Amino acid sequence: MKLYIYDHCPFCVRARMIFGLRGVAVEQVVLANDDEANPIRMIGAKQVPILEKDDGSFMGESLDIVRYVDELAGKGRLKEEVRPEVQAWLDKVGEYVNKLVQPRMVKIGLPEFAEASAVRYFTEKKEQNIGNFEQNLADTPQYLAQIHADLQALEVYAAGGDAGFGGETGMEDILLFPVLRNLTIVKGIEWPAQTAAYVARMSRASGVNLYMERAI
Numbered sequence: 001m002k003l004y005i006y007d008h009c010p011f012c013v014r015a016r017m018i019f020g021l022r023g024v025a026v027e028q029v030v031l032a033n034d035d036e037a038n039p040i041r042m043i044g045a046k047q048v049p050i051l052e053k054d055d056g057s058f059m060g061e062s063l064d065i066v067r068y069v070d071e072l073a074g075k076g077r078l079k080e081e082v083r084p085e086v087q088a089w090l091d092k093v094g095e096y097v098n099k100l101v102q103p104r105m106v107k108i109g110l111p112e113f114a115e116a117s118a119v120r121y122f123t124e125k126k127e128q129n130i131g132n133f134e135q136n137l138a139d140t141p142q143y144l145a146q147i148h149a150d151l152q153a154l155e156v157y158a159a160g161g162d163a164g165f166g167g168e169t170g171m172e173d174i175l176l177f178p179v180l181r182n183l184t185i186v187k188g189i190e191w192p193a194q195t196a197a198y199v200a201r202m203s204r205a206s207g208v209n210l211y212m213e214r215a216i
Contacts, residue, residue, distance in 0.1 A: 001024075001025075001026045001027070001051060001052060001053055001054055002026065002027045002028075002029055002051070002052040003015055003016065003019070003026045003027070003028050003029065003049055003050070003051055003052075003065075004029045004030075004031055004038070004039070004042070004048055004049060004050040004051075004052070005028055005029070005030055005031070005048050005049050006030065006031065006033060006048055006110075006112040007030060007110045007111060007112060007209075008101075008105040008110055008112065008182065009048055009049070010178035010179060010181075010182055011048070011049060011062040011178070012048055012049040012062070013177065013178035013181055013182075013208055014049075014062040014063065014065075014066055014174045014175070014178055015049040015051065015062050015065040015066060015069075016028065016049075016206065016207070016208050017066070017173070017174055017177065017178075017202075017206040017208055018065070018066045018069045018070055018073075018078075018174070019069060019207070020205065020206035020207035020208065021169065021205055021206050022069060022070060022073035022075055023073070023075075024069055024072065024073050030111040030112055031048060031112060032112055032114070032115060032118045033112040033113060033118040033119075033121055033122045034115070034117050034118040034120075034121035034122075035118075042058040042060075043058050043059075043060040045060065047060060048060075049062055049065060051065045051068070051069075063171075063174070066078070066171075066174055078169065078170045078171050078174070079164075079168050079169070079170030079171065079172070080170065080171050081170065081171070081172070082170075082171055082172045082175060083157065083166060083172060085157055086154075086157055086165070086166070086172055086175075086176060087175075089150065089153065089154050089157075090175060090176065090179060092150065093147070093150050093179065094179075096143060096146060097147070097179060097182070097183065098126070098129070098130050099130050099131075099136045099139070099143055100136070100140065100143045100144075100147065100183065100186050101182045101183065101185060101186065102122075102126045102130060102133070102136075103133035103134070103136045103137050104137075104185045104186065104215075104216050105122075105185065106119045106122060106123060106133075107216055108185065108211065108214045108216065109214075140186075140188070144186070144188055144189065147183065147186075147189060148189070148190055151189070151190075151191065151192055151195055152192055154192075154195060155192040155193075155194050155195050158192075158194035158195055158198055160194055160197075162201065164202075165177075165198050165202075169205075173202060177198075177199070177202045177206070177208075180195065180198075180199050181199065181202075181203065181208060181210060181211075182211070184199065184210045184211040184212045184215060185211035185214065185215055185216070186215060186216075187215040187216050189215075
């Protein structure tokens, strides 16, 4: 199987996680961010992740891929429950997290942004939603204050231990970890202890890299 992704994409992280968590082999292929032709050829839309199955057919939609691979692995199924409090946290942070994350993604040498045309494509698209990248970077102190408060609020829901955020590994992790992982690109975030341990633990378990060493 092949999984077509962007390294920065949180939806791609969801799909990458299940392969690591279930020990299923997959070839990861990073597409250029401005490559519209290949995703459209595969699934009729410019979006990733895309799973190319062994039979040559293609599957889009991150959670569909997660559930397909989870079943294919035959190692039990991920717990489906997502606590309402965690979903509410994701909804709240989702209103501003891209203002912290997206302007930084084009600055750390990710493979999907190897060409200037891909950086330009991404910047023009995303600035339509979050505003000027440089202005968002200048506003980092304001967003850091917000994320610090929100991370402290999230900490009370961390179960600790050696598995998922709520104890048993499940869909809650598939939704939560990609957001936290991408926040590791932001220099200056003060991570609460339990959440920091969870991010490191889930990175190891899933095989999805963090950005802390390249944070800006």
